Amino acid sequence: MKTPFLVCLLLLDLSCAYNGVAQFDDQTSVQEKKYLIYDVNPGEGFNLRRDVYMRVANVVRQLREQGYNYILVLPPWGNLYHWRKRENKCKWSEFFDVESLNLFVPVMEFEDFIKEAGHQIDLVLYLQSYAEGWQDGEFEMKFDIRPCIEAQHYYEKVGDKWRGMFFSYSEVWSHDVKCLSIQGQSSTLVDAIKKGFNETYRLMVDRSETILHDHFGDIHYWRARRSMRYSKAVIEMGDKFRHEAFNSNDIDDRTVIKDNWQNTEKKHGDAIGGNYLCVHLRRRDFVRSHKKNIPSIEGAAKQISETAKRLKLNQLFLSTDADTVEIDELASFLSPSNITLTRFEGGPQLSDGFISVVDQWVCAHAKHFIGTHQSTFSFRIHEDREILGFLSETTFNRLCPDHENECEQPAKWTIVY
Numbered sequence: 001m002k003t004p005f006l007v008c009l010l011l012l013d014l015s016c017a018y019n020g021v022a023q024f025d026d027q028t029s030v031q032e033k034k035y036l037i038y039d040v041n042p043g044e045g046f047n048l049r050r051d052v053y054m055r056v057a058n059v060v061r062q063l064r065e066q067g068y069n070y071i072l073v074l075p076p077w078g079n080l081y082h083w084r085k086r087e088n089k090c091k092w093s094e095f096f097d098v099e100s101l102n103l104f105v106p107v108m109e110f111e112d113f114i115k116e117a118g119h120q121i122d123l124v125l126y127l128q129s130y131a132e133g134w135q136d137g138e139f140e141m142k143f144d145i146r147p148c149i150e151a152q153h154y155y156e157k158v159g160d161k162w163r164g165m166f167f168s169y170s171e172v173w174s175h176d177v178k179c180l181s182i183q184g185q186s187s188t189l190v191d192a193i194k195k196g197f198n199e200t201y202r203l204m205v206d207r208s209e210t211i212l213h214d215h216f217g218d219i220h221y222w223r224a225r226r227s228m229r230y231s232k233a234v235i236e237m238g239d240k241f242r243h244e245a246f247n248s249n250d251i252d253d254r255t256v257i258k259d260n261w262q263n264t265e266k267k268h269g270d271a272i273g274g275n276y277l278c279v280h281l282r283r284r285d286f287v288r289s290h291k292k293n294i295p296s297i298e299g300a301a302k303q304i305s306e307t308a309k310r311l312k313l314n315q316l317f318l319s320t321d322a323d324t325v326e327i328d329e330l331a332s333f334l335s336p337s338n339i340t341l342t343r344f345e346g347g348p349q350l351s352d353g354f355i356s357v358v359d360q361w362v363c364a365h366a367k368h369f370i371g372t373h374q375s376t377f378s379f380r381i382h383e384d385r386e387i388l389g390f391l392s393e394t395t396f397n398r399l400c401p402d403h404e405n406e407c408e409q410p411a412k413w414t415i416v417y
């Protein structure tokens, strides 16, 4: 079945702008420089991809600590299901501060990799589970080269070159594709690379979401997460909006952080936030896939009104992927009617991805936040608020489904330094 990859190759048009080259200065390793490129299941959204970045960054960290000189190549953003404009080839620097990422492990944009190392990849290692599934219910860390289960849907040998999606860069190809059945976490992939592929100069690991975190929420998780600062453009846009819409600024909100995340350590309660309530109301596909755990629009409005009243906040910042009909409906149910609903609309010149990150930044600075059950979009806001130093009770909240007044609230994954 060749359709998925051929269809994706046709979606090449809307490229993102080029800006900036990453610099790094890490002397951990003495070996010849090698590149670790990675990709994620095409169906995954932006914020799960941010989580996978932390897993792979910790693979590179461990490889470097053990003397292997890997540079992490950042997978361009593109063709995401939620991006209605279907942009592709978007650089990380559009959303994130690449210099800051670089302070955790050396990283580079894919276009810089091409400039430096060409259009060829030596090996694609396609991660997959074991065809036979779990054995005896035991979680055993293991990996083995096995026959491919599904990689043939995404990679195809044409002459002596393996072709694939490669982030919509049609000139890129690989010398080889192998499938690695793996059960495990970042360190398991480290072991696999050390054992079988540490001579590979340009190694790409596809389906990286297959590996888990070594320890979710530990210091290495948080170091990778803290290094994931937003780009100057995102921060400037978000701060300007906060100021104009809510008269919110870092001094008054006590959300000043140092430029370098390595020197930033804030305590819970240091931040108080701007004079507004932020709600992340996840709709669209979530209405189907998480039906039992999210409220109706009317139910959401009721909960928001109660919280606004309790906290004496009459300014609501709404971060949502809902359509305008649902937003108008929500506004009409807010009570008392002096609660003002404000959104960051962006404008046609901004990408869907950029607008969504600005939404997250504005929510991260609110006095109080309420998210949507099991949305990785909400989870990333929790983390930003932990970094800024908010009290956990202002952060780990979610909207309950209708007729469930006291639903279970999100797990408090508090920051570790």
Ligand SMILES: Nc1nc2c(ncn2[C@@H]2O[C@H](COP(=O)(O)OP(=O)(O)OP(=O)(O)O)[C@@H](O)[C@H]2O)c(=O)[nH]1
Pocket: 044, 045, 046, 047, 048, 082, 083, 280, 281, 282, 319, 320, 321, 352, 353, 355, 356, 357, 359, 374, 375, 376, 377, 378
């Ligand atoms: N602007 C904006 N976009 C949103 C909002 N909520 C969701 N989106 C869009 O939908 C995407 C969210 O998808 P994911 O990043 O997969 O997060 P999720 O779907 O909530 O969580 P999982 O599917 O569990 O990973 C974002 O990247 C946006 O493109 C929102 O509040 N504001």
Ligand SMILES: [Mg+2]
Pocket: 044, 045
């Ligand atoms: Mg999603």
